[in-house]
């Protein structure tokens with residue numbers, strides 16, 4: 001019998017296993033894939049954005065309010081930084097406070113985790129899917145294909161449902177449901193948005209760096225700025241990924257979110273109208289599309305003119321009303337969001353085991369001895385290192401709880417002898 005079986009060898013599971021083994025527990029990781037940490041290797045475009053300097057609560061979402069004290073501990077930057085440093089990974093800070101391994105290699109982070117797991121004699125059983133957790137004498141018995149594993153405590157780190165080809169495909173939530181835990185509906189997030197926009201094929205492949213906002217019925221739901229990349233079906237890029245969470249929320253209740261891009265953030269609408277008037281006077285004799293080349297990427301300019309109904313115009317022929325209309329389109333390029341790219345491409349899962357199901361040590365309130373960490377819980381973070389911060393922080397925190405639980409059990413058993 002192991003002291004602890006960790007279900008899932010992702011970031012949260014490996015962190016939990018290391019922390020528990022450092023505390024003297026005999027630990028086994030059961031991982032359904034042929035290797036642990038497959039998703040970690042793909043994070044941050046292979047550079048692995050581990051955390052962020054700004055760990056404000058506003059960057060974490062889900063049933064987070066139910067977990068306020070635990071969040072402070074599990075999302076604590078110092079603990080997680082110390083965890084990584086202990087296994088040889090120092091941070092380097094890049095844009096917007098994002099923290100990466102100094103070598104900028106996700107493989108370095110994974111290798112460090114695997115080396116430490118080996119040093120601590122953690123048993124790793126790959127190609128081992130846990131399909132059932134049962135209470136048994138002295139702890140739990142876990143169904144792993146034709147085999148059974150037994151442990152005094154379990155840490156459920158089976159992730160969410162996003163990016164299933166790298167492992168997790170919703171099994172964690174299903175296992176939790178079999179234990180009667182309340183699970184919030186799962187939705188994909190941090191993914192591309194599909195747009196209902198007629199000119200996408202023309203724009204596919206173009207990248208612009210602009211502020212982007214999401215609206216529903218003229219109410220702003222969120223905004224962000226950065227590179228927006230057009231695809232044949234919609235848009236991608238960091239600000240879009242961050243807005244996908246709210247877009248998914250609106251779509252789930254059958255609303256219509258609107259994506260609004262500001263193509264000329266450095267000018268207010270009036271200043272932009274003045275600027276365009278002067279520009280078109282100066283470039284008299286050119287078509288409007290020619291006169292806008294150099295101000296906007298050509299294809300973006302062409303589509304903007306189509307949206308303003310001005311595509312066939314010469315610069316000299318543009319009226320005052322038309323100038324106003326063009327400036328308005330440039331300041332608020334609007335397209336209805338028709339859907340999200342979906343689970344295959346989503347980086348994270350919104351929803352999961354409701355956080356009211358766990359104690360402040362991340363232990364299940366219904367099944368004492370089962371701890372939960374990472375994406376299986378209904379906590380998700382913004383793009384920028386928040387999800388790995390939560391995965392590792394909650395893994396460490398749950399492992400401390402599990403190790404403590406086992407210790408208390410032993411003391412009770414010895415006292416009753």
Ligand SMILES: Cc1cc2nc3c(=O)[nH]c(=O)nc-3n(C[C@H](O)[C@H](O)[C@H](O)COP(=O)(O)OP(=O)(O)OC[C@H]3O[C@@H](n4cnc5c(N)ncnc54)[C@H](O)[C@@H]3O)c2cc1C
Pocket residue numbers: 007008009010011012013030031032033036037038039040042043044045048049050051128129130131157158159160162163166167168169171172346347348373374375376384385386387388389391
């Ligand atoms: C392409 C991509 C890029 C990303 N980039 C970043 C980034 O740069 N920064 C950031 O903060 N976040 C990033 N994320 C999100 C982040 O990777 C996840 O939030 C985090 O890895 C979740 O960790 P986890 O351990 O909870 O779950 P996972 O990493 O999903 O691990 C769960 C593990 O459990 C295993 N498993 C599932 N069910 C069972 C079962 N029944 N039995 C046995 N094993 C099971 C799975 O195979 C998997 O290995 C990215 C995600 C993706 C997909």
